[in-house]
Amino acid sequence: MFNQMKTRYFLIAATALLIIASCKVSQHYSRPSVNAANLYRDSSATDTNSIAALPWRSLFADTVLQNLIQEGINNNLNLKTAILKIAEANATLKEAKAAYFPTLSAGATVTKAKSSQAAQSFPAGLGIDLNTTTYQADLSASWTLNVWGQLSSLKRQAIAQFLESDASKRAVQTALVASIANDYYTLLSYDQQLAITQQTVKNDIQDVETNKSLLKADVVTGAAVVQSEANRYAAEITMPDLEANIRATENALSILLGRGPGPIKRLTMAEQIPVETLNAGVSTLLLKNRPDIQQSEFAFMAAFENTNVAHSYFYPTLTITAEGGLSTLQLKDLFNNSIFYNLVGGLTQPIFNQGQNKARYRIAKAQQLEAFNTYQQSILTAGQQVANDLFSYKQAIKKAGLRKKELDALEKSVDYTKQLLTYSSATNYTDVLTSEQNLLAAQLAGVNDKLQQLQAIVNLYTDLGGGWK
Incomplete structure (x- = not known):
C-alpha cells in the first residue's frame, strides 16, 4: 500500500511539473x-x-x-x-x-511459418510439427499527449x-x-x-x-x-x-x-x-x-x-500506444482464451x-x-x-x-x-x-x-x- 501511495504521489507531482513547464513553452x-x-x-x-x-x-x-x-x-x-x-x-x-484524439486501427492476419529442424536443434525422430499457422485479430491505438x-x-x-x-x-x-x-x-x-x-x-x-x-x-x-x-x-x-x-x-x-x-x-x-x-x-x-x-x-x-x-x-514527446486482440494457432479457438494485449508509454527527447x-x-x-x-x-x-x-x-x-x-x-x-x-x-x-x-x-x-x-x-x-x- 505504501509503495502504491508513493507511486501515485510521484505521478501527481510529475504531472504538475509538466503542466508548469508547458506554460513556459507555449x-x-x-x-x-x-x-x-x-x-x-x-x-x-x-x-x-x-x-x-x-x-x-x-x-x-x-x-x-x-x-x-x-x-x-x-x-x-x-x-x-x-x-x-x-x-x-x-x-x-x-x-x-x-x-x-488517439488513432485507432483494426487488423486481421493469418501467418504461415515453417522452421528448420536443424535450426531448432531438435533431436531426430521427435516428430514435432515445424509448420505453424497463426490467426490474429487486433486493435491498436496510439495517443500523443499535448504536454x-x-x-x-x-x-x-x-x-x-x-x-x-x-x-x-x-x-x-x-x-x-x-x-x-x-x-x-x-x-x-x-x-x-x-x-x-x-x-x-x-x-x-x-x-x-x-x-x-x-x-x-x-x-x-x-x-x-x-x-x-x-x-x-x-x-x-x-x-x-x-x-x-x-x-x-x-x-x-x-x-x-x-x-x-x-x-x-x-x-x-x-x-x-x-x-x-x-x-x-x-x-x-x-x-x-x-x-x-x-x-x-x-x-x-x-x-x-x-x-x-x-x-x-x-522538449520530449510523450506517446502512449496500446494493442490488444485475439491470437491462436487454431481458427476454431480464436474466441477461446486467446486474448493478448500490451500497453507502452514512450518518452522521446531530441538529442542529435x-x-x-x-x-x-x-x-x-x-x-x-x-x-x-x-x-x-x-x-x-x-x-x-x-x-x-x-x-x-x-x-x-x-x-x-x-x-x-x-x-x-x-x-x-x-x-x-x-x-x-x-x-x-x-x-x-x-x-x-x-x-x-x-x-x-x-x-x-x-x-x-x-x-x-x-x-x-x-x-x-x-x-x-x-x-x-
Missing part, C-alpha cells in the same frame, strides 16, 4: 499594440459612425448597378476561389482538432488560418464591388463623352453650312469654310477611340461578372446622384472594418502559433537534431516578425488610401463648382463670337473655332470631374472597409 497570443490613430491627415473626425457600416445596396441608388454587383458576387471566379480557400482552411482546422501545448498551438494556428481565409474572401468581395462600380461609372462617362462629341459634330456640320452661306454673302472667307470643316473632322476623329473604350470597358466588366464579353445594360451619367454625406469615422475603425487588415493580423497570429510549435520541438530545431525556431521567429511588419504596413497603407480618397472627393466637389462657371462663360463666348462673326468685322472664324474647341474640352473635362467624384466615393467606401457586409 506563449498566449494577444493583439499587438499598434498606433492606428490620426491616420487620415487633415481630418478631425471624431464620429464613430462610418459609411463602411452601410451595406453596398444602401450606398448605390442605381438599381442597374445593384443588380450588376449582385451578379458579380454570385458568379465572379476569383470570389468563388476565395470561398474554396475557406473550405480548405476549415478542413485543415478539423484535422488539427482530430490530433487531440507542451504543441497540439493546442497547431489548433490555434489552424483557426487563425481559417479566419485569415475568411478575411481574404471578404477583401476579394470588397475589391470586386469597387471594381464593378468604378467600371460602371467609367462606362457611363464614356457614353456621355461620346454623346457630347456626337452633338458637337452635328453642330460643326451646321457651322460648315452656315459658313458656306456667309461666304456667298462675302461675310467670311473661304478659309473660314475650310477651318470649320477641319474642326468638324477633328471632333469626329475622337469618336472611334471613345467607342473602342466603351467596348473594352464593357468586356472588362463582363469578366468581373463571370460572363463572356458582351454589352452591359446601364443608365446614364446624368442619372447618377452622388452621396452627399461621407462619414469616414475615426481611423481606429479600420482595424474593425478593413478585411485586409484583419487578414494581416490573422496571418501574424498564425505565425505566432507556428513559433510556439517550433519551440515545442526542443538540436541544430535542426534551432534553425526551425529561428525561421519561425523571423517569419513572425515579418508578419507583424506586414500587419503594421497594412494599417499605414489603409490610412494613406483613406486620406487620399477624402482629399480627392473634396477636390472633385471644388472642381465641379468651378467647372460649371467655366462652362457658362464658354457657352456665352461661343454665342458672342458667332454673333460678332455674322454682324461685325471685329472678329474672324478663328475666334469662333477657339471658343468652340475650348467649350468641347471643358464639357469633356466636366464629365471626368463627375467621374472623379463618383469614384472617390466608391474608393473611400471600400478603403474604409465597406462592401462586404
Whole structure:
C-alpha cells in the first residue's frame, strides 16, 4: 500500500511539473499594440459612425448597378476561389482538432511459418510439427499527449488560418464591388463623352453650312469654310477611340461578372446622384472594418502559433500506444482464451537534431516578425488610401463648382463670337473655332470631374472597409 501511495504521489507531482513547464513553452497570443490613430491627415473626425457600416445596396441608388454587383458576387471566379480557400482552411482546422484524439486501427492476419529442424536443434525422430499457422485479430491505438501545448498551438494556428481565409474572401468581395462600380461609372462617362462629341459634330456640320452661306454673302472667307470643316473632322476623329473604350470597358466588366464579353445594360451619367454625406469615422475603425487588415493580423497570429510549435520541438514527446486482440494457432479457438494485449508509454527527447530545431525556431521567429511588419504596413497603407480618397472627393466637389462657371462663360463666348462673326468685322472664324474647341474640352473635362467624384466615393467606401457586409 505504501509503495502504491508513493507511486501515485510521484505521478501527481510529475504531472504538475509538466503542466508548469508547458506554460513556459507555449506563449498566449494577444493583439499587438499598434498606433492606428490620426491616420487620415487633415481630418478631425471624431464620429464613430462610418459609411463602411452601410451595406453596398444602401450606398448605390442605381438599381442597374445593384443588380450588376449582385451578379458579380454570385458568379465572379476569383470570389468563388476565395470561398474554396475557406473550405480548405476549415478542413485543415478539423484535422488539427482530430490530433487531440488517439488513432485507432483494426487488423486481421493469418501467418504461415515453417522452421528448420536443424535450426531448432531438435533431436531426430521427435516428430514435432515445424509448420505453424497463426490467426490474429487486433486493435491498436496510439495517443500523443499535448504536454507542451504543441497540439493546442497547431489548433490555434489552424483557426487563425481559417479566419485569415475568411478575411481574404471578404477583401476579394470588397475589391470586386469597387471594381464593378468604378467600371460602371467609367462606362457611363464614356457614353456621355461620346454623346457630347456626337452633338458637337452635328453642330460643326451646321457651322460648315452656315459658313458656306456667309461666304456667298462675302461675310467670311473661304478659309473660314475650310477651318470649320477641319474642326468638324477633328471632333469626329475622337469618336472611334471613345467607342473602342466603351467596348473594352464593357468586356472588362463582363469578366468581373463571370460572363463572356458582351454589352452591359446601364443608365446614364446624368442619372447618377452622388452621396452627399461621407462619414469616414475615426481611423481606429479600420482595424474593425478593413478585411485586409484583419487578414494581416490573422496571418501574424498564425505565425505566432507556428513559433510556439517550433519551440515545442526542443522538449520530449510523450506517446502512449496500446494493442490488444485475439491470437491462436487454431481458427476454431480464436474466441477461446486467446486474448493478448500490451500497453507502452514512450518518452522521446531530441538529442542529435538540436541544430535542426534551432534553425526551425529561428525561421519561425523571423517569419513572425515579418508578419507583424506586414500587419503594421497594412494599417499605414489603409490610412494613406483613406486620406487620399477624402482629399480627392473634396477636390472633385471644388472642381465641379468651378467647372460649371467655366462652362457658362464658354457657352456665352461661343454665342458672342458667332454673333460678332455674322454682324461685325471685329472678329474672324478663328475666334469662333477657339471658343468652340475650348467649350468641347471643358464639357469633356466636366464629365471626368463627375467621374472623379463618383469614384472617390466608391474608393473611400471600400478603403474604409465597406462592401462586404
